[in-house]
Amino acid sequence: MLASWRLIRDGAGGAAWNMAVDEALLEAVLAGESPPVLRFYRWAVPAISLGRFQRADRVLHLALCRHRNVPVVQRLTGGKAVLHGHDLTLCFVAPLRCFSPAHRVTEVHQRLVQAVAYGFQQLGIHTRPVAEVDQRALRGAHAGCFEHALPGDLTTPEGVKLVGGAQYRRAEVVMEQMSIPVEPLPEVLRGCLHPWREPAPSPLQGISLHELMAALARGFALVFDVEWQPSELRASELARVQQLAAHYPVPLSALSSAV
Secondary structure (H helix, E strand, O other): OOEEEEEEEEEEEOHHHHHHHHHHHHHHHHOOOOOOEEEEEEEOOOEEEEOOOOOHHHHEOHHHHHHHOOOEEEOOOOOOEEEEOOEEEEEEEEEHHHHOOOOOHHHHHHHHHHHHHHHHHHOOOOOEEOOOOOHHHHOOOOOEHHHOOOOOOEEOOOOOEOOEEEEEEEOOEEEEEEEEEOOOOOHHHOOOEOOOOOOOOOOOOOOOHHHHHHHHHHHHHHHHOEEEEEEOOOHHHHHHHHHHHHHOEOOHHHOOOOO
């Protein structure tokens, strides 16, 4: 009998709300109150999420973000900045034992990328896992997650990065957030990262979100040998989200720009 894990198809939420929901699900799995969970969601308005160790004054054009009222949040997960509003975002939370024999961050990430690749395959989207990169291309400052494909990432055969993912662990529970651009970049975000590099257009434009979520869910079910139980946030999780949401916004007004 297959294990039954939670599948949440959320709508569009605010930047801080989205991050708080992911952390509330992490806490629920950690406490044993929830089985592993896969959550899909969108962003109510274009926003930027910074990696756990990034500094806003180093990677954002602060004046531009302030002028355009772009919400900025600091993720629990690491990695580089991600532009949101044109992407489908997913969060996967599971105990580390579910990835066995994978254990290291890169191994776990590759397992998740494999699930995404299986989903893309069902939609006729050809992908290429990145095995190695030219280290010279990575030299110099870069702020955005999609500026370079790293080993373990997933690209088109032409080299366009399809998925950006970053991971966080707490007491043997893994949370990975993954962003998949599916629409044109919102104009309000253009130029907001420093230095700015224009991202490649998403090859996934035109694919319906319903089909994409269904295919990705099947890919995850195949890799982890589970069945999905459609779910919504529980009352206890919603209450926790309300508490956590205040911790995520980055107060741009209090920062001075290095640009």
